[in-house]
Amino acid sequence: MNEELRKRIDEMVKGHRVVLFMKGSPFMPMCGFSASIVDTLKAAGATDVAAYDVLKDPEIRQGIKEYANWPTIPQLYVDGKFIGGCDIVREMHERGELAPLVAPAK
């Protein structure tokens, strides 16, 4: 991945506390896994999420996989750190670990 793209992704990831890379939008997810992670985040009380639609940007869609060494979309980041994809986020929610992580800062 070139330096320019890495920098662009870096800015997206760090530009907001809770950042989601997904297919489609939270209002109209274009893949079951993206729909599922949006539902999980909602259930955990995450109200302030910056969501990026990778289908609109092929460069980001490829680049984000290298960035996190994670081959699939969706991807969730909190405080600039990669948290996981659909399965991990759901498991964290089941354990009650997601809500404190994604809740809006007081």
Next chain:
Amino acid sequence: MLDPRDIERRIAAALPGAEVEVVDTTGTGDHFSARVVSPAFEGKTMVEQHQMVYAPLRDQIASGALHALALKTYTPEQWARVGGSK
């Protein structure tokens, strides 16, 4: 179209001693669910554990042949605790 046994073999080859079970969840050969129990997961985060399972499948995922792999990873100790048996 992928064979779940082939996915199992690839994961098992990358994680010696792992117990791997892969199921074709849609019957279409591109959506799978996997349970992997390995002592190599000891001390790793969930992200790291999943990365270890994804690694030998990178080409299949990149090509789109493997569209989705729902993953559950356990250390042998965790697996014993959730009530699993061999």
